[in-house]
Amino acid sequence: MTEKIEAGKENQNLETDPAGVIGITLACILFVVALASIVYAGFAHNVPLPAVLAVLAITVPFIAMLLVPLAALSGSGARAWFATIFGGFSTAALTISLLPYALAARYPADVLFELEWIPAVDVKFGLFLDTLGVTVAIIGGLVGALALLYSTRFMEREEGLTRYYCIMLLFIGGMIGFGLSDNLIALYFFWEILGLCSFALIGFWFKDQISAKAGMKAFVVTRFGDIGLLVGLLALFVGYGTLSIQAITAAVMVEGIILTGILMLAGGCFILAAAGKSAQVPLHVWLPDAMEGPTTVSALIHAACMVNAGIYLIARTTPIFVDVPHWQTAILMIGATTALLAAILATVEVDFKRVIAYCTISQLGYMMAALGLVGGLLAGTYHLMNHSMFKALMFLCAGSVIYALGGTVHKHANMHKIRGIASIKQMPITNITFLIGLLALIGLPPFGGFWSKEMILATAALGNGSSIELIAFGVLAGTAVLTVVYSARMYYYVFMGEPAVKAKESPAVITIPLIILAAATTVSWLYIDAFTKSMHALLPEFIPHISIPGLIHKTFIYEAFISPIIIATVICLLSGYLVFTIRERIYAMVPALLKEIIARKYGFDDLYKGVFVKAYFSWSGSFRKLQTGDLNYNVMGVVLAFVIITIMTVALIRGGI
Template sequence: MTSASGTHLWPLWLIPIVPFIGFLVNGLLGRRFPKAVVSAVALIATLIPLFQVSAIVLNFRSLTLPHVETIGTWIQAGWFHADFAFQVDQLTLVMLCVVTGVGFLIHVYSAGYMAEEEGYWRFFAYLNLFMFFMLVLVLSANYLLMFVGWEGVGLASYLLIGFYFQKDSAAKAGKKAFVVNRIGDFGFLLAMFLMIAHFGTLNFGTIFSTVAAHPEWQGGFLTAIALFLILGATGKSAQIPLYIWLPDAMEGPTPVSALIHAATMVTAGVYMVARTHVIFDRSPFALATIAIIGTATAFFAATIGIVQTDIKRVLAYSTVSQLGYMFLGCGVAAYASGVFHLVTHAFFKALLFLAAGSVIHALSGEQDMRVMGGLRKKIPVTFWTMTAAVFAISGFPPLSGFVSKDEILYQAFVSGGLGRVLWFVGLVTAGLTSFYMFRLWYLTFFGESRTGKAHHAHDHAHAADHGHAHGVHESPWIMLGPLVILAVLSVFGGLLGWPEALGGSNWFGHFLEPVLQSFQYLPGLHPGTQVTVMFHNQPSPEGSRGLELALAGASVLVAVLGWLTAHILYFAKPYLPAQFAGKLRALYSLLAGKYWVDELYGAVVVTPVLLVSRYLLKGLIDRGVIDGGTYAAGYSVQGLGALVARIQSGNIRSYAGWLALFAAVLLLVTYFGFTAHFLLR
């Protein structure tokens, strides 16, 4: 197609449609294909969108932004109108690069990791479906189409988390993810209804420009919309109180964990908040709410992560915690910082999960870190790549996590007031993050090998995936290749947003400024006519180079303290953790039990709902209304049949009698009807 500026690009709708074709091909025919063909279809279906996004990157400067392509009318109901429309701007391009780039690497890794799995074709069909819906979500030009992708990634996550559906725990985890996300999605729906009521549209450009044109709009219905959107975001991005589904999502295959946690589903809530920041900017209450939720979640999940023994669950709670940092960034109106952490997190968290999968592969399905150890020299590529990710997420300069996380903490501090309290909690959380990540590092790779001493059998479906019953072994290069690429990105990705206080230019933040801070475009104008209006009403926080350096130093210090603590407890004196757990039994039980939140939800929510549904509704509705109505209808028909049977006697004199009777009744009704009519005139 040709854009308004004359740049030749593929139509935007082709980007998501190619993975959907891959889903259809493997989903309908994959059972008959050899695994090589299934892999080829799935990889091509994700490689082509990556090439398409690369073409957009190369031609991005020549585009008139936002670049919107309308396929046609979707809904026309009175004054309400919604199109099938896709758009590209700076924020969209960032998300497209993350989803297609990291998503493709996960597909490549999966071809090796899932090589011996049953349902190989089904797995890749679901994986392509996930990519399709996430790309629809990112490319949408209105909230209605975004909601299609939003719901779609929920469906795909249900299918992938429950991939081992014969395992009861996996089936329950898939259902849990699906149900919990429906609660958040209800909030998203209510927000859309309010948008329709107040703006008459769900189109991004129209809504944002309308808000921009009314600076007097503060709080009120905008706060209501923002709060409902926050509910949706807490479900999709696993924040308090709807985070409970994400740790259980570890029941799916490890590549699924990487895809959900790093590049796709859980980032959708952060993306939606950043995309809608025009509304959030007008509601200090909503911003404070999302900042508090994010900070509380970051700290809460980090405390649970320090005692987990399953390598994937440590990373799961780490994801919940890191998403909290992204919400904190958005809550202090530092949206570019939040999105930058989204990008760097995609690099090092995808690497952490895929490296964990390589460890699990090496140990023939073992996931308990207590029976690992001594793997540093046995799987060296996995060790060095995972080391890069551990240092990155822990916040050591100059790796990517240091840059993005410290930028969020700096923006929280200079926002003043509540922001400084949130900064302190975020700083403590950074120390906890460093501790539990180096705990994982030491337990997995250092010390003497414990794999032969306490290798207990798992009923995990992946326990014998690769046919290696004995001996520790490095993964094949189809799995190691993506690890190396992600390690490079984890080390050097932070240079994209290197802060000015450290001699950089913060290129990433400046790139997103037109979308996230300064300007918006008015809709309905000729594509060549660019009109901008200011809508960012909050003053830019004032900081200084010295302050930024001091805060960065504090972050590095707590990261070092976390590392030293883990070094002492899990390398130098490995007998100490058991002693501390014995002395602090109550606290350890609280953290190991994950604050008993699942049990609390079970007692307060699940059990009453089951009681109502099984007894009250089943007894009253099923038996009383439905069964009673069915019986009543049956008996009524039976009675009417008996009456008709009496009429149909075969006796002509009887027929004549019935005819005379009904004729008389008809005459009487007619007579009294006319009489009443004339009397009432």
């Protein structure tokens, strides 16, 4: 009740202060003017309506970002709500407005729009509005809007919120652009925007050394992946003379794998890129540390959006690389390894948010593995959408718990210390919505995660039956057991039992996004009919059309009676619960060496620090000595240059230039 009164007071202040209203009014007017001018420019150049809408969806967050500082003149409330409504919800609406078009379009002719960008070097900005891309954009817009709404309360006590909202909006725009662009160079553009925003938001509390360091780590590690994307796209450009993914796909589909070398190079580079962005082994080390950022950032960037970028890149380019030898196998191995290793770490981690982070890595490993299976494109992308919903939900629930603990300062919540804080009596909404997310994660019907996870396991077990896929099935099933273990552990510690800390339910602005996401988690699987129908038209060889009754039939009748996948799942769930109940006894049995290895997180961090960072410093330190200040030596440089140029020319002439 007091909160409401306070909020009311703030609004009153806003209305009564004439100077305060100017900023927000001006921001709104400029926003509308900018929008109108884009629409006008679009129609003046005869750009079709869907392309105009797509351009708007990409640019609206950017425009809102530029106007946030103006709106901030009217106080922090105006700033937050301007960002949420104009930047967040209008963008979400625009992305959703693309969906009917994408579902109904004739493929692939209708969905590719090429806009002029850099005519001097003949580069066009391609928009590809197919269902997969639009879905990724919708996830960006929708989760972004909800995260912004959530931030209005969650972040209210922070400083530097103009920066926060600007970067959040920049991120949302980047994610939508990433989903919708077809041109590889534009894709790289948005990909880097995502990385920069992630860097800036992880280090949001940059006065805190650990936060700043974590941001830097994330940026450097993902940057290794970026080299992959840049080299890969340049290789494809050399081979095919175009930067359009669709044009390259069409060329590969027609002529097959002719340019094997280029495709192998590009395919390998893209795997590297995906591993960096989507936190796959061995480049996964940045994601747990990324939890130093605000929880809204974790939910938006490190659960629902940016970490999907790598998976999306692989899914998008699967038709190009699928026949490249060993490409899919490599993806499968990386994905399965990641899923298992991260799940093991999740079972021993005690920090609430970091458990969810390891869980995210593990689930991303699932998606990656699915893309590596023969015929697994649908399973992987389907899991991507479901996972975005329930993982964003789980992170926002964690945020709600943190809010109840006293606010954003408690970003590290030791699960043993906050026992039972979100029990059903204290925080009913948070508790139930988190449970829904958890059940989706474990894979219980009817929640979204169940269907896609089941599909992944079934594809692995019933695919081409090669030994590598069967091994992968074993690993993924084992991971499913561990998933149950750490999920149960989380729920057991934080959401059950007598509360160790007194707390009350978070305010409505925080719980409403939770409820919306919980609802989405429950129904997101129904999307499969529309999704596969339109994607089947685009990629008939990769994606079959599955209707909802068909999915139910396949999962419950076929897999239950003909092939025993569902039984395997049930066994996984039960044994997972069993392992959870006897976890202490199992832990006692684990040899000390293994414990040490797990405690060191398999030693990846030590390896990077001990070898690469050290080598880097010693090498650059010794190179520095070459520069002397002595003028006599410096003049010798001119002589040296003559020597070099003569030798070089002689060599070139001898070598026939």
